[in-house]
Amino acid sequence: KNQVEQSPQSLIILEGKNCTLQCNYTVSPFSNLRWYKQDTGRGPVSLTIMTFSENTKSNGRYTATLDADTKQSSLHITASQLSDSASYICVVKVVGGGADGLTFGKGTHLIIQP
Amino acid sequence: NAGVTQTPKFQVLKTGQSMTLQCAQDMNHEYMSWYRQDPGMGLRLIHYSVGAGITDQGEVPNGYNVSRSTTEDFPLRLLSAAPSQTSVYFCASRIRNLGTTGELFFGEGSRLTVL
Numbered sequence: 001k002n003q004v005e006q007s008p009q010s011l012i013i014l015e016g017k018n019c020t021l022q023c024n025y026t027v028s029p030f031s032n033l034r035w036y037k038q039d040t041g042r043g044p045v046s047l048t049i050m051t052f053s054e055n056t057k058s059n060g061r062y063t064a065t066l067d068a069d070t071k072q073s074s075l076h077i078t079a080s081q082l083s084d085s086a087s088y089i090c091v092v093k094v095v096g097g098g099a100d101g102l103t104f105g106k107g108t109h110l111i112i113q114p
Numbered sequence: 115n116a117g118v119t120q121t122p123k124f125q126v127l128k129t130g131q132s133m134t135l136q137c138a139q140d141m142n143h144e145y146m147s148w149y150r151q152d153p154g155m156g157l158r159l160i161h162y163s164v165g166a167g168i169t170d171q172g173e174v175p176n177g178y179n180v181s182r183s184t185t186e187d188f189p190l191r192l193l194s195a196a197p198s199q200t201s202v203y204f205c206a207s208r209i210r211n212l213g214t215t216g217e218l219f220f221g222e223g224s225r226l227t228v229l
Contacts (some may be wrong), residue, residue: 004156034218040221041222041223042223043118043204043206043220043221043222043223044157044204044220045220046217047217049217089156089157100145100147100162100172100218101160102159102218103156104156104157104158105156106154106155107156107158
């Protein structure tokens with residue numbers, strides 16, 4: 001069964017600090033991996049999309065890495081800001097696949113404290 | 115552009131009542147879908163549509179109906195609400211071929227409580 005596991009479940013850091021969120025997946029055959037940011041009470045918004053051949057992708061202070069061999073991805077947030085407080089969801093897409101072919105992780109709830 | 119618009123944002127129902135969650139998109143996307151988000155679980159696909167007149171079931175379709183009469187609209191109907199349907203519902207849309215770069219756009223969500 002396709003699965004996406006995220007860690008930690010929740011994280012509290014001080015403003016200005018860096019942090020790294022983890023995503024492990026067993027989805028096969030792999031097509032791409034996406035990270036979404038979901039603010040409280042809002043819908044998810046895409047941060048990055050990574051394909052099999054991409055190891056690193058940045059979006060401002062967000063940097064995602066992908067190791068397709070070990071089936072792991074990470075999202076690194078640099079110089080955190082209060083607005084980074086949100087849930088971060090890892091989503092993996094299979095090649096083809098029924099319906100939308102997407103498997104969603106449960107998310108990491110990140111709190112930035114001043 | 116408004117993107118994906120969901121209404122209502124909040125709704126309280128009694129067990130057995132019916133209601134429709136509305137979803138509209140103005141991006142001319144062929145594909146639209148409904149998800150539910152529950153505490154401690156990832157988003158789960160309820161129903162989806164690849165174009166007007168075409169709908170299909172996702173992972174958790176029981177208790178929900180959908181129709182797609184236009185490209186823009188994809189309403190989700192609860193015919194007889196149950197407490198297990200208490201959840202936050204998200205509508206999403208994208209171009210038909212998600213491929214390796216296609217973007218999935220979400221609405222702001224509809225929070226439903228069934229008493």
